[in-house]
Amino acid sequence: MFDALQYATLRAVVDCMIPRDDTPGGIDAGVDHYLLGFLQHDGSGFAALYLAVLDALTQEAQARHQCNFADLSAADAEALLYDIAHGQTVAHWPYQSAQSLALIAEHCAEGFYADPRQGGNRDMVSWRMIGFEERR
Amino acid sequence: MNYDAIVIGAGAGGGIAAALLAESGARVLLLERGSPHSFATEKTDHLRNHRLSQYGQNTGPGPGNPRVFVDTHQHTHVVQPHEGHYHNNAVTVGGGTVVYGGQAWRFLPDDFAMASRYGVPKGSSLADWPIGYADLAPYYERAEHEIGIAGDSATSALVWPRAKAYPMPAVPMTRRGQVLRSAAERLGWRHFTPPLALNTQPYLGRQACTGCTLCVGFACHVDAKNGTHNSMIPRALATGNCTLITKVHVLRIDMDDAQSAKGVTYADEHGIHHQATAGLVMVSAGAIETARLLFNSATSAHPNGIGNHSDQLGRHLQGHVYPRAIGILPDEVIDHQGPGVSICTTQFNHGNPDIIGGGMLADEFITLPIIFWKRFLPPDVPRWGKAAKDFMRYAYPRFIDVTGPIQDIPNPDSRVTVDTAVRDRFGLPVARLSGTVHPESLRTAAFMFERAREWIEAAGVTRWWGTPPTLGLSASQHQAGTCRMGDDPATSVTDRWGKIHGTRNIYVADGSLHVTNGGFNPFLTIMANAFRVTDGIIQRGK
Numbered sequence: 149m150f151d152a153l154q155y156a157t158l159r160a161v162v163d164c165m166i167p168r169d170d171t172p173g174g175i176d177a178g179v180d181h182y183l184l185g186f187l188q189h190d191g192s193g194f195a196a197l198y199l200a201v202l203d204a205l206t207q208e209a210q211a212r213h214q215c216n217f218a219d220l221s222a223a224d225a226e227a228l229l230y231d232i233a234h235g236q237t238v239a240h241w242p243y244q245s246a247q248s249l250a251l252i253a254e255h256c257a258e259g260f261y262a263d264p265r266q267g268g269n270r271d272m273v274s275w276r277m278i279g280f281e282e283r284r
Numbered sequence: 285m286n287y288d289a290i291v292i293g294a295g296a297g298g299g300i301a302a303a304l305l306a307e308s309g310a311r312v313l314l315l316e317r318g319s320p321h322s323f324a325t326e327k328t329d330h331l332r333n334h335r336l337s338q339y340g341q342n343t344g345p346g347p348g349n350p351r352v353f354v355d356t357h358q359h360t361h362v363v364q365p366h367e368g369h370y371h372n373n374a375v376t377v378g379g380g381t382v383v384y385g386g387q388a389w390r391f392l393p394d395d396f397a398m399a400s401r402y403g404v405p406k407g408s409s410l411a412d413w414p415i416g417y418a419d420l421a422p423y424y425e426r427a428e429h430e431i432g433i434a435g436d437s438a439t440s441a442l443v444w445p446r447a448k449a450y451p452m453p454a455v456p457m458t459r460r461g462q463v464l465r466s467a468a469e470r471l472g473w474r475h476f477t478p479p480l481a482l483n484t485q486p487y488l489g490r491q492a493c494t495g496c497t498l499c500v501g502f503a504c505h506v507d508a509k510n511g512t513h514n515s516m517i518p519r520a521l522a523t524g525n526c527t528l529i530t531k532v533h534v535l536r537i538d539m540d541d542a543q544s545a546k547g548v549t550y551a552d553e554h555g556i557h558h559q560a561t562a563g564l565v566m567v568s569a570g571a572i573e574t575a576r577l578l579f580n581s582a583t584s585a586h587p588n589g590i591g592n593h594s595d596q597l598g599r600h601l602q603g604h605v606y607p608r609a610i611g612i613l614p615d616e617v618i619d620h621q622g623p624g625v626s627i628c629t630t631q632f633n634h635g636n637p638d639i640i641g642g643g644m645l646a647d648e649f650i651t652l653p654i655i656f657w658k659r660f661l662p663p664d665v666p667r668w669g670k671a672a673k674d675f676m677r678y679a680y681p682r683f684i685d686v687t688g689p690i691q692d693i694p695n696p697d698s699r700v701t702v703d704t705a706v707r708d709r710f711g712l713p714v715a716r717l718s719g720t721v722h723p724e725s726l727r728t729a730a731f732m733f734e735r736a737r738e739w740i741e742a743a744g745v746t747r748w749w750g751t752p753p754t755l756g757l758s759a760s761q762h763q764a765g766t767c768r769m770g771d772d773p774a775t776s777v778t779d780r781w782g783k784i785h786g787t788r789n790i791y792v793a794d795g796s797l798h799v800t801n802g803g804f805n806p807f808l809t810i811m812a813n814a815f816r817v818t819d820g821i822i823q824r825g826k
Contacts, residue, residue: 165668171677190339226669253668254658258338261654261676262330277673278680280653281620282328283497284505 149187149195154202156218158183161205164225165256172273174260182259182268191255200242201252207239208232287313287527287562290548292534292577294318295379296807297794298568299512300427300814302528303520305566308822312526313560315550317533317569318344318376320513321383326503330652334374334383334761335501337366338658342502343383344375348709351572354718356755362706371603371717371759373570377530380761381511381807385500385623385649386481388433389804390424390444390812393417394634395641395691398800402640408693408722409600410640413799414771414780415816421445423815427808428479432487432510435479442474443630452484454626455493459619460647460684461626467742468629478628478646481510481807488515499623500649512811532558534577535710537565542585543788551710564821568794568814571601571763575700575796576715578767578784591767591777591784591792598700600765601717602801604689605725605753607643607733610660611745616681624650628688632735633803640724643690643732643803645739656680662749684743685750686736691803692758693724700766721758729753762806764795781824782817793817 150158159180166174174180187195208228209217217225231237233249241248259268261275263282269275275282288310291302302314319325321343332340345365353361353369363370374380394401396413404410427433429451437449454477457465461477468475482493482504493508507514520526531553538559540546547561567574575598579589591597628646636642651660657676660683666672698719706714733752740748770776773785782797784790793814795806802809 166673167670169670169673171673173673229668250667253672256668257657258331258654261657262652263328265327266329266331274676275653277677278653279616279618280680281497283620283622284494 150202153206153216154199157202157205157216158198160218160220160225161229161252162256164222164229165253166260167222171277174256176270177260177268177273178270179256179259179268182266183255185267186255186259194251194255197243197248197251201248204239204241208237211238285313285560287311287560289313289564289566290315290560290562291566291568292548293379293567293569293573293794294377294512294517294528295373295568295570295794296381296512296810297814298566299378299516299520300811301566301568301793301818302526303516304815304818304822306520306523306526310525312520313562314517314520314526314528315532315534315548316377316528316530319530321376321503323503323505323507328498328502330654332366333501336652336655336658340366341372350706350708351714352703352706352716354716356720369717371572371757371763373761373763377517377528378511378513379570381481382503382513383501384511384761384807385625386509387625387646387805388428388435388479388481388808389644389802391417391802391804391809392444392633395800395802398641398691401634405640405693405722405724407695408724409696410693411768411770411775411799414769417445420809420812420816421447423812423819424808426815427811431481431512431515431811432483433479433481433808434484436476439474439476440479450479452487455480455482455484455623456621457626458621458624459617463613463617463684463743464627464647464686464739467739467744468627471738471742473629473631475627475629477626480623480625482623483508483510490514493623495622497620497622497650533710535580535712537577537581537590537790539583539585543786545787545790555710564789564791566791566793568792570794571766571796572700572715572717572759574792574794575766576702579702580712590787590790593786594774596768596775596777598766599696600694600768601698601700601719601759601763602692602694602765603759603762604692604801605721605729605758606687606689607729607736607750607752608685608687609733609736609740609748609750610683610685611740611743611748612679612682613684613744614682614746617684618681622650624648632732633691636731639728639731640693641691641728641803643688643728645686645688645732645736648685648687653680656683660685684740684745686739688732688736689762689803689805690725690728690732692801693722693728694765694800695719695722698757717757717759719757720755725758726753726755762795762801764798764801764806767792767796768799769797770799781820791817791821
C-alpha cells in the first residue's frame, strides 16, 4: 500500500515516536511491520489517513530542510513532529495534523506494548523494558 | 420440542436457573447466543479481549448485532459490540463469568434499603428492594459454595452477617497490596482481601489458580476461575434433563393467551427459525438484552412489550462508575502475582457525610502494558518520543492504583428501549441505550475519588493523577435494573419472585431484577438472586 518513499517515512515516524535508546525502540520491535498488517485488517479504515500524513510529512521536511523526512536527523525529525503536533504546518493536511499524529502514536504503542502475537513487540522487547511478564 | 422450562441466556443467572430446575427433575432447554469459550479457544490478544476490546473481543456477539447509543448531547450512534458505548456483556456459555475478574461481593444490608436509609433524591428512582439481606443471605452462601469463592472469612464476618465461612482462603497479598495495607492501617481503615471466584486450592474437581498474569478479560488457562460455565451448567447437563443449544438467538417469547407464554421462537446461526414450547420461560439475557427481548415480544395484550404494563420496562438502567486514583511509588512494586487484586476497604460504602451510599475501593488486577498506556498515563505525559518511553519504563513497575464501583443512584431516564430503524441480522429492532447517571452518582464518585487519592497518598506515592468520572451512561458489564422487582406492579416489572407482573409463567433471573446495584461488583448478587428465584419456583411447584 506504500511506495518506497512512504514506507521510509513511516519507518522514520515509528523511530521518532518510539526511539531506540539503551533499550530497543519501535523499529527493533517491528512496529512498522505491525502497522502494515494492521492497516490491511482492523486498521484498514485508517489507510487513507496514513497516506495523507506520510505525503504531508515529505512536504513539511522538504519545506523546512529540503530533504525527505526519513533523511532528517533524529533531533530534526522530533522537532518537526513536535511543531506539527502543535499546529505549525506548511503543507496541506487533509486530516487535522495533531489528531493524526496522536492516532499514529496510539497505533505505534499498540504495536510496541501489546502481545507479540499481533505482529509487533518482537521478542517482547517492550515488556522486558518495563518488567511485564506474560506468565501462564 | 416441548420442555418444562426454557431458560434464555447461559450466563450468571441463567446457568444457575437451568441447573436448579434440571436437578429438580424438570426438562430444561437452555438457549445461548454465544459459543463455548475456554482457554483452548482463547487467543490472549491484548487488544481484543474483555478488558480492552480495541478492535474486537474474545467472545461474542459477532457481526450483525449493532446497538444504538444516544450520547449526552442527544446524538445517536450505531455502535458495534467491541465499542465502549455498546455496553457489552460477554456472549458465551457462562457469559461474563468466563472472563471476569470475579470479585464476589455480597451487597450490604443497607444496599437493599437505600430509599429508607437516604430518602429519594429529586429526579432519581431510588427505591428499596422488596426483599432484604436476610432473604438473600442463604443464597449468597449457596453461591459462594457451589460456584467456589475464596475469601477472608474472619474479616468479612465483621462486614456482613455471615453464617458460614468461605469455602477457600483468600488469594495471597501482592507487594502492592502490602503497601496499601500499611497505608490503610495508618489511616485507620478496615481492610481485607476481596473475595474472588477462583480456586486458591483444589475445589469441586478443579485445580488451584497458578497466579498467572493474564486473568481479567481472558479465560483461565487451568480452569481455576469459577463461573457458571464450569460449575452450574455442567451440573445442569449432568442431570440428563438439560439440553443446551448454543449459537441461537431467541427472537420472541410466544404467548398462549394474555397471561401465559407457550414457548419461544429462536433462530439458529443460519437464520432458520425454530420453536420450542414449555410451561415456564425464564429470561436471563442480561439487563439490556432481557429488556430488548421483552420489548420485541409485544402482542396485542402486551402492546408495549411483556412486563411493560406501567412503562417501567427498560428503565433504571444502571451499572457502576469507577473513580480511579493512580500514583507512582519511589520503589518498584511489580511482583507478577496474579490475579493482582488483593486488598480492599468497605469503609466508605455507607455512612459518608452528606453522600448517598458510597462504594468499595480496591487495588487493581494485573494491568496489561497496553492498558496502562491507554488508560493510566497522566494527562501531561507525552504519548510519543523518548519522554513517553522513559515514563513507561519508570512508572509501570512502580504504579499503584485504587478504584472501585460506587453505588449508582438510579433514574428512570437511563434506559433501554428498542430502535425500529436499526435492525440486527435477524431483522429485529436493536437495543437503544439512552440517558446518563444521576448527579448524585457523580457526587458520590467525586467523594470516593478523594478517598482513593487519600489511600495512595498515604501509601507514599511521589505523584498521583486521575479524575473523577463525568456525566455519561453507566451500564456495561455491571448492567442492571431494567426489570426491577417490586410488590407494586405500578412501579415494577416483576414481583419479588422474579415473575413478570400479570403473567403466569414468565420469569426473569439476571441483573435486570436489581432495584439498586450496590457499591460492589454485582455478579454474586445476580447469582444469589437466581438461586432464590429458581428455588422459589421449585418450592411453589411442589
